[in-house]
Amino acid sequence: MTLAPQRDVLALARVDDGSLATRALSACGWLEKGDLQDPRLRVETLSRFHVVSRVTAPDGRMAIVKYPAKGAASGGRNLARELYVYRLARWKPGIASALPRPILLDEARQILAVEYLGHAGSEWPLHFAPYPITLPAVAARLGMAMAKWHGDTTEVSLLPSLSAGILHLGNDTETATADRAAGSARFMRFLADDTVFSQLLAEAQHLYRPSCLIHGDIRGDNWVLQDDELKLIDWEMSGLGDPAWDIAGTLAEMVLQAIRDGIGAEPGMSGWPRTVETLAPIFLNAYRQTDTCDRLVPFTAARLLHVASEWVDAAAPLVNEDSDFTETGVMPILTTVRILCEKRTQATDWFTPWT
Ligand SMILES: Nc1ncnc2c1ncn2[C@@H]1O[C@H](COP(=O)(O)OP(=O)(O)O)[C@@H](O)[C@H]1O
Ligand SMILES: [Mg+2]
Known part of the structure; x- marks a missing residue:
């Protein structure tokens, strides 16, 4: 059987309770306490080596929260280097201009939250390479x-x-x-x-x-x-x-x-x-x-x-x-x-x- 040569496609997101992501966003003040019970709060989650969630607040703002998957699923990966780059961006404009705006950098718990890059209401994640290098x-x-x-x-x-x-x-x-x-x-x-x-x-x-x-x-x-x-x-x-x-x-x-x-x-x-x-x-x-x-x-x-x-x-x-x-x-x-x-x-x- 010949497979399409697109072995790097993304898994589909599923809707989940996303409690870790929403708790982190609440702890840093991006979500208000009342938002956590609001039925309009929405969390969609991709799970591979990391858990990556798109969180939509009741007022429509959107954030991405990323943290390592538990145990073997993470393959021993961690976010130390990724978090450090966001820290460096505070005094290196050459990095800052290439990054989404950070919301939460938590080295102790290995959580990164950043602004969502994309349009509200769009499907997420977009198909592989939504902005291909061929443009x-x-x-x-x-x-x-x-x-x-x-x-x-x-x-x-x-x-x-x-x-x-x-x-x-x-x-x-x-x-x-x-x-x-x-x-x-x-x-x-x-x-x-x-x-x-x-x-x-x-x-x-x-x-x-x-x-x-x-x-x-x-x-x-x-x-x-x-x-x-x-x-x-x-x-x-x-x-x-x-x-x-x-x-x-x-x-x-x-x-x-x-x-x-x-x-x-x-x-x-x-x-x-x-x-x-x-x-x-x-x-x-x-x-x-x-x-x-x-x-x-x-x-x-x-x-x-x-x-x-x-x-x-x-x-x-x-x-x-x-x-x-x-x-x-x-x-x-x-x-x-x-x-x-x-x-x-x-x-x-x-x-x-x-x-
Ligand atoms: N800030 C963001 N805005 C929009 N989509 C994002 C953002 N961060 C991650 N994503 C989506 O989630 C996917 C996985 O996130 P990524 O940081 O690349 O983790 P992984 O290490 O699992 O590839 C990305 O390919 C992209 O589709
Ligand atoms: Mg990636």
Whole structure:
């Protein structure tokens, strides 16, 4: 069976009593005591690694409340880094302009509440990537916003971002495959055993140079376009990192969106998929000059392999013991990575205008 290559779609929200979310919003004064009994108070909740709720107050105001799911469901994730970014934004305008307005930052209980970005009455969550990178206006605004949060944080002390973990796959395949479903573990071993992929990851690891705050998880459902400004959400993977990892994440997202849209990732003359040839100049002209160009080919390829592993994870119960992973939809991703590695020199030279 071939699955649509959209393994990263969101679960549907359900209506629940949302008592933790509403209690937190009441404790910080966003909800009044009487609101808690008001039948117009509405809570819709998504539950994955985190519980993310949209709370609608009786007067129509809306907030998002996020906290880690209990026990194993959280996969050991926590919101320390995400909460820290909201704290930093108090004195770093380059971050503040890229975030929704915070309502409650609670490190002790690991709760984040922020303004809801969207229109009242709209369905929530919106479908995956409601503002896709394939819209030139989105590519340009992401470039402007990213340049600001990178540029404003070069001297800031930060916990390291853990987002580039895929680069270390070859160091310890055992750990990388532990706790994974059989199909996903086999995919990680397949990547580690493949000469092209393993060399690429080792080289990318060697090139990685942390220097500023990176978001770390650049993907279409982690931003919302509001009043002509792009607001980034989901800073959980953020921290001190190589700015090239965010830029490469953006280039990878261009490829992935084209695959999701069924357009495919046909390579152009440069070795980059045509979609990147069209969109990357818009993004990079907005980001302006960068000294990261030497790393963009290996990092984009590595980020693509990371997302491929997520797609395999999501489809793991359907992966047969001897399958080549075709049923997970990752083939166009792997083909793109191989072509980029083959055409490495010309794909790197293609960035000359931005160096
Ligand atoms: N401030 C917000 N405004 C509107 N929707 C939001 C907001 N924060 C989160 N969401 C929605 O909830 C989803 C999950 O939130 P996110 O912070 O990305 O958590 P996760 O780590 O589970 O991906 C987002 O993809 C988005 O659809
Ligand atoms: Mg997210």
